Amino acid sequence: MASLARLxxxxxxxxxxxxxxxxxxxxxxxxxxxxxxxIPEDGSTPFSVKLHEDSFRAYHTETPSLEVEVTKDSLLxxxxxxxxxxxxxxxxxxxxxxxxxxxxxxxxxxQEAVAVGLESxxxxxxxxxxxxxxxxxxxxxxxxxxxxxxxxxxxQVGMSNGKGGSMxxxxxxxxxxxxxxxxxxxxxxxxxxxxxxxxxPTATFALYGDGASNQGQVFEAFNxxxxxxxxxxxxxxxxKYGMGTSAERSSSNTEYFTRGDKIPGIQANGMDIIASAQxxxxxxxxxxxxxxxxLLEFVTYRYGGHSMSDPGTTYRTxxxxxxxxxxxxxxxxxxxxxxxxxxxxxxxxxxxSDAFPPYLLLxxxxxxxxxxxxxxxxxxxxxxxKTEDLWTDIYYKGTEPSAMRxxxxxEVHVY
Amino acid sequence: MASRTFSRxxxxxxxxxxxxxxxxRRTAFxxxxxxVGGSSMTVREALNAAIEEEMLRDETVFVLGEEVARYNGAxxxxxxxxxxxxxxxxVDTPITEMGFAGLAVGAGLSGLRPICEFMTFNFAMxxxxxxxxxxxxxxxxxGGNVPCPVVFRGPNGAAAGVGAQHSQDYAAWYGQIPxxxxxxxxxxxxxxxxxxxxxxxxxxxxFLENEMLYGVSFPMSKEAMSEDFLLPIGKAKxxxxxxxxTIVAHSKMVTHSLxxxxxxxxxxxxxxxxxxxxxxxxxxxxxxxxxxxxxRLVTVEGGFPAFGxxxxxxxxxxxxxxxxxLDAPVERVTGADVPTPYAAxxxxxxxxxxxLIVKVAKRALYRTN
Numbered sequence: 001m002a003s004l005a006r007l008x009x010x011x012x013x014x015x016x017x018x019x020x021x022x023x024x025x026x027x028x029x030x031x032x033x034x035x036x037x038x039i040p041e042d043g044s045t046p047f048s049v050k051l052h053e054d055s056f057r058a059y060h061t062e063t064p065s066l067e068v069e070v071t072k073d074s075l076l077x078x079x080x081x082x083x084x085x086x087x088x089x090x091x092x093x094x095x096x097x098x099x100x101x102x103x104x105x106x107x108x109x110x111q112e113a114v115a116v117g118l119e120s121x122x123x124x125x126x127x128x129x130x131x132x133x134x135x136x137x138x139x140x141x142x143x144x145x146x147x148x149x150x151x152x153x154x155x156q157v158g159m160s161n162g163k164g165g166s167m168x169x170x171x172x173x174x175x176x177x178x179x180x181x182x183x184x185x186x187x188x189x190x191x192x193x194x195x196x197x198x199x200x201p202t203a204t205f206a207l208y209g210d211g212a213s214n215q216g217q218v219f220e221a222f223n224x225x226x227x228x229x230x231x232x233x234x235x236x237x238x239x240k241y242g243m244g245t246s247a248e249r250s251s252s253n254t255e256y257f258t259r260g261d262k263i264p265g266i267q268a269n270g271m272d273i274i275a276s277a278q279x280x281x282x283x284x285x286x287x288x289x290x291x292x293x294x295l296l297e298f299v300t301y302r303y304g305g306h307s308m309s310d311p312g313t314t315y316r317t318x319x320x321x322x323x324x325x326x327x328x329x330x331x332x333x334x335x336x337x338x339x340x341x342x343x344x345x346x347x348x349x350x351x352x353s354d355a356f357p358p359y360l361l362l363x364x365x366x367x368x369x370x371x372x373x374x375x376x377x378x379x380x381x382x383x384x385x386k387t388e389d390l391w392t393d394i395y396y397k398g399t400e401p402s403a404m405r406x407x408x409x410x411e412v413h414v415y
Numbered sequence: 416m417a418s419r420t421f422s423r424x425x426x427x428x429x430x431x432x433x434x435x436x437x438x439x440r441r442t443a444f445x446x447x448x449x450x451v452g453g454s455s456m457t458v459r460e461a462l463n464a465a466i467e468e469e470m471l472r473d474e475t476v477f478v479l480g481e482e483v484a485r486y487n488g489a490x491x492x493x494x495x496x497x498x499x500x501x502x503x504x505x506v507d508t509p510i511t512e513m514g515f516a517g518l519a520v521g522a523g524l525s526g527l528r529p530i531c532e533f534m535t536f537n538f539a540m541x542x543x544x545x546x547x548x549x550x551x552x553x554x555x556x557x558g559g560n561v562p563c564p565v566v567f568r569g570p571n572g573a574a575a576g577v578g579a580q581h582s583q584d585y586a587a588w589y590g591q592i593p594x595x596x597x598x599x600x601x602x603x604x605x606x607x608x609x610x611x612x613x614x615x616x617x618x619x620x621x622f623l624e625n626e627m628l629y630g631v632s633f634p635m636s637k638e639a640m641s642e643d644f645l646l647p648i649g650k651a652k653x654x655x656x657x658x659x660x661t662i663v664a665h666s667k668m669v670t671h672s673l674x675x676x677x678x679x680x681x682x683x684x685x686x687x688x689x690x691x692x693x694x695x696x697x698x699x700x701x702x703x704x705x706x707x708x709x710x711r712l713v714t715v716e717g718g719f720p721a722f723g724x725x726x727x728x729x730x731x732x733x734x735x736x737x738x739x740x741l742d743a744p745v746e747r748v749t750g751a752d753v754p755t756p757y758a759a760x761x762x763x764x765x766x767x768x769x770x771l772i773v774k775v776a777k778r779a780l781y782r783t784n
Contacts (some may be wrong), residue, residue: 127525161558168556175524175561180548186514187549190521190529197477197503197527220514227509393559394593396617401649401696404593409734 027054028299030113030271030333035341036067043073049337055275059257059295061264064282068274072343078120078273079338080364082112082331085136087372088145092135092152092166095376096308101152104179105166106133110303113330114237115140117276118205122284125200129175129188130207132167133237133302137207141174145375150382157382161389182208182215185234189221192232192293203287205280207235211242213256222260222293229292233283234260236297237270243306244315257297270298271328274337301328335361388413453636459629461603462492462568465610466530468642470500473528476614479506479515480532480569489534490570490629516542516567520549520619523565528614533569536585536623543588550619551594566613568622571599572666572717573755573766575627582755582762584718586665589621590694590727596648597694599623601669603633605692608646616648623694625666649696653705657687660776661705663728664715665691668748668767672715675772686776694724702728703737710742711779717766720749743779748772 032052040047046069056063089107096105108115115136118128130137135148143159151158152166159169169177175191178184188206195202208218213236225232236256240247247254257265268279276298283296301324305312312321337343344360391404391413400415456464470476477500482489484497484507497505508515512533519531533539539546550563573582589597596618600606606624613620638644654669655676664672669690676686687705691698706712712732714725725747732738732745751765777783 129521159558160556160560163558164556168553170553170557170561175521176553176557178549180544183517183544183549186517186545187521187524189514190518190523191525192521193518194522194525194527197475197522217513217517220509220511221517223509223511224514224518228506393555393557395596396554396562397559399617402700 024054024057026057026267026269026299027052028269028271028301028328030273030328030330031336033068033272033274033337039072039341039343043076044071046071049274051272051275051278052269055269055272056279057257057267059255059260059265059267060262061266061294064266064268064278068278070274074120075334075338075343076360076364078116078277079331079334079361080368081116081119081140082273082334083365084145084368084371085112085115085139086331087368088139088148088375089135091372091376092149093304093308095149095152100380101166101308102154103165104132105152105308106306107304107308108133108136108302110324110329111237111239111270111300112136113273113276114235114270114298114300117270117273118235118280120277121280122205123202124173125202126284127173127175127188127191127195127202127204128207129178129184129191129204131181131184131209131212132177132179133209134167134169134177137174138169138171138177142171143169143174145372146378149375149379153379153382154384155379155382156385157379161393162385163389163393182212182218184208185212185215185218186221186224188234189225189230189232192225192230192287193228195231196228201288203231203233203284205233205235205283207237209242210236210238210240210247210254210256211245211250213259214250222263222295225293226260226263229290231287231290232293233287234263234293234295235283236295237300238297239300239302241302241306241315244310246315255297257295260293260295263293263295265295265297267297267299270300271330271333273330273334276330391415453634453638453640455632456603456607456635456640457630457632458600458603458606458624459490459492461607461633461635462610462624463494463496465607465614466493467496467499469611469614470496470504472642473614475526476528476530477504477506477522478530478532479508479519481508481510481534483507483532488532490626492624492629493532512538512541513545516545517549519565519567520545520553520563523550523563523619524553524561528564528566530566530568530614533567535581535626536569536571537581537583539567539569539585546589546595546619546621547592551592554618555594562617563619564617566610566620566622568610568613569624570626570629571623572625573750573762576757576759576762578757579754584623584666584716584750585621586623586694586716587718587723587727589623590697590724592695594619595695596620597623598648598692599665599694600692601625601628601666601690603631603635604639605646605652605690607635607639608644609648609692612645612648615645620648623666628667628670631670646692649693649698651692651698651701652690653687653701654690655686655688657685657709659685659709660711660713660779661687661689661702661709662713662715662772662776663689663691663702665694665724666717668715668717671767671769671772674769675776678769678773679776684776684780684782691724697727697731699728699731699735703732703735706732706737707740710740712741713746713748713772713776713779715748715767715772717750720747720752723747723749725749743781746775746779748775
């Protein structure tokens with residue numbers, strides 16, 4: 001497969017003998033990882049693969065190891081999750097176009113390897129916070145597809161009981177779902193502050209986009225996190241466009257992993273799920289081991305527009321989108337690994353009617369489709385919020401004012 | 416008394432002393448129901464005691480803000496806390512309001528109880544998105560899944576001689592936001608009981624102090640000195656009972672209103688003075704009950720007149736059955752609709768004082784002489 005950035009502009013070595021940070025360009029091929037040993041029979045036995053040498057770049061640190069241990073089970077799980085996330089987003093797209101979803105709706109189609117790769121390398125005690133493109137994180141962090149789609153539809157079954165909408169979905173270890181670009185980053189630093197304060201050996205992953213990276217408070221958060229050595233990984237999902245403004249048109253420095261000043265950074269191929277997972281593992285180990293914050297930039301791509309009202313074609317060419325979809329798709333990349341490496345356990349094959357891996361993947365695709373179709377129906381069947389829910393959750397239950405006013409003096413809710 | 420070094424911007428001190436002495440005279444003959452056996456405390460000491468007691472009670476309570484630790488607080492409210500609790504729990508931040516307000520919100524969302532000090536609320540405008548959109552709305556937007564217990568506190572309103580950018584009252588700004596609680600205490604008792612309640616409250620609380628009151632002493636009852644002393648957020652206090660006119664005020668304007676009531680009393684006018692204590696929830700019921708008794712209402716605040724606390728009280732009275740009890744239009748006494756000027760003579764015209772409240776209260780009584 002072709003990769004987006006094939007530049008190999010070799011710059012001279014620095015005086016220290018290390019490569020200057022911009023020696024190579026990151027490549028974002030989704031399927032350039034190589035199998036380096038024979039594949040074990042057992043689904044949970046690790047085996048080694050080798051990432052493409054340009055999967056990572058580093059700033060003031062070493063790049064993560066290119067040798068990665070994976071298992072058949074983990075690869076199949078990631079495949080299932082990525083397919084399910086894409087199906088969910090596609091169903092949201094359809095529901096929006098049928099006018100069942102209101103307001104803003106931002107889809108992460110094309111960026112699945114970031115959310116799934118992140119989740120595969122962290123624990124449930126680690127914390128995640130992101131901006132408005134949040135649906136996959138909400139599901140993977142303990143939510144459900146029904147809960148997310150129900151929220152988009154504004155139904156009781158929604159994870160915020162229909163009161164948050166697409167951008168405001170939370171779980172005990174996922175803090176949203178934030179609608180103000182950049183505001184989630186210092187909040188993430190605060191979550192990491194609490195982890196350190198409470199002496200928990202965990203990390204917080206605070207995500208933001210290339211667009212948000214220019215908000216002042218992002219740099220404020222960087223400064224405090226480094227000053228106080230907080231276990232915070234600042235994750236820039238660089239999908240190359242903040243709404244319709246390309247990275248080059250918004251940022252004087254588009255090397256987002258280098259923008260933390262004294263905070264080291266890693267740039268990772270966000271289209272190869274194995275590279276994504278490896279980068280997150282490296283970042284988590286970094287933060288949990290007491291080294292303080294780290295910047296982690298994923299180079300990724302969104303196939304759709306910024307939101308549902310954006311066709312996504314005025315600021316980039318259809319050819320560019322088509323090229324990305326056809327050559328660097330994270331799901332197709334993983335599919336190729338699974339097929340070429342023979343990643344299917346005996347149990348999988350027994351369960352499948354045909355002992356040939358592509359059929360296993362078809363079965364997983366089918367299972368994902370069924371799961372999403374079922375979730376759509378469950379979400380649609382859920383009632384809209386109760387009228388009295390207008391008044392709940394403004395203040396913590398039991399600490400409300402005696403009454404809240406409605407639209408006119410006759411509309412008063414007494415607690 | 417504040418010293419010149421307390422403030423990053425060294426506000427002048429002349430008016431501190433003036434207001435302190437007036438308040439001391441005032442409180443000397445004010446009756447407190449449980450005054451017997453009590454003592455006195457400055458507002459600063461009361462705030463400090465509230466924070467210390469809550470930090471002792473709950474390990475998750477911590478203070479962050481500019482100059483709160485080694486400097487002992489720009490206005491010395493956090494004096495001594497670093498020595499008692501260490502730098503883990505008393506955290507000096509860089510000058511980075513939006514950043515540390517956001518950090519406080521994040522800590523609050525994930526198990527801690529932050530007390531976020533702004534050197535003044537004028538600087539909190541840099542952080543207002545975090546206060547309003549992040550702290551104030553997350554609980555609702557999460558369908559009640561993610562509470563945000565955090566206290567944003569610091570001096571608010573006009574100080575003396577610090578000019579337009581440092582003299583502004585934000586009660587109406589934050590008071591507009593459902594999801595926030597907003598407290599504007601006056602006395603040492605208010606400060607101790609309400610700050611402790613704010614720290615224990617599971618909602619975000621904006622706690623608006625007043626720089627000119629920090630050094631003022633108030634009597635403290637035995638009860639108020641207790642570490643269990645809490646005042647309910649959302650309840651006003653009738654500081655002085657009267658039957659002829661209701662004067663509603665908050666923060667430093669309570670001092671002026673009580674002084675005005677003394678002067679009015681000499682002319683045989685019995686003014687009832689209500690100390691709002693809480694801006695949101697607003698204790699409109701206490702005001703309505705008072706209006707039904709006095710049939711006249713004067714609101715007093717240091718904020719700008721437009722869309723202010725007085726405007727809201729006026730609107731709520733007009734909308735309620737208390738309107739039928741009014742024998743005169745509601746009168747608003749407010750800061751002037753001008754950016755605060757620096758020169759002392761002009762500044763004096765920008766904020767209410769005792770004679771002005773007397774004049775307006777008499778107008779409400781149709782007594783203009």
